[in-house]
Amino acid sequence: MPRPRCERCQRPLAHCLCPLIPHLDSRTRVIVLQHPSETAHALNTARLAALGLVNAELRIGEVFDDLATLLTTPGYRPVLLFPGDEAEVLQAYGQGDDLPLLLIVPDGTWRKARKMLYLNPQLEALPRVTLGAVLPSRYRLRKAPEPGAVSTLEAIVQALNVLEAPAGFDALLRPFEALIDGQIAAMGAETFERNHGQG
Structure with a gap:
């Protein structure tokens, strides 16, 4: 019989994370587009982001039919958080009255994220932004596929x-x-050290 789960964070009730999830407001609106294969992962970090941010939303799918409406949310400038030669490095908002960003974040493996862009030409056409100096991932259970990869x-x-x-x-x-x-x-400290310790 499956263990009862928290409906909000979807963790087993004995390991509910809700007391640790903050309630943060942001000027930026964050829309996470999650590939369906990510929903079953034990570390569903995109869901945690959407739960902890007031001005955030999680959409699950490969093709998003209401993308045009989403991208024209009044009061925001839509951009895609995705690296690439054309991507502009993010910088702090100026003191002027720039429009805050509607930050579209694909969630999936690199291959699945690229497929989502291909299947949603409006996403592919968005201006891209990227992180400048990327801090090392705290995700100690998975080797990063490349330097600078974070959850x-x-x-x-x-x-x-x-x-x-x-x-x-x-x-x-x-x-x-x-x-x-x-x-x-x-998994136990010994197993963790053997499999994930710094060699």
Whole structure:
């Protein structure tokens, strides 16, 4: 019989993360487009981001029919958080009255994220933004596929920390770190060191 789960964070009730999830407001609106294959992952970091940010939304799918409406949300300038030669490095909002960003964040493996762009030409056409100096991932359970690779949640936190400085969004990482600590405890320190320790 499956263990009862928290409806909000979707973790087993004994490991509910809701007390650690903050309630943070942001000038930036964050829309996470999650590939359906990501929803079953134990560390569903995109969901944690959407739960912890007041001005955020999580959409699940490969093709998004209401994209045109989403991208014309009044009062925001839509951009895609995705690296590439054309991507502009994020910088803090100016003192003027620039429109805040509607930050579209694909959530999936690189291959699946690229497929989502291909299937949604309006996404592909968006101006791209990227992180400048990427902080190392705190995701100690998975080897990064390449230097500078971070989880979706970490990418969102780093982006907001840059855009909305001096405001900080590191509180969003609390449930993520608790989740990782719990998984390390479950596997045992020795197994963790053997498989994930710094060699």
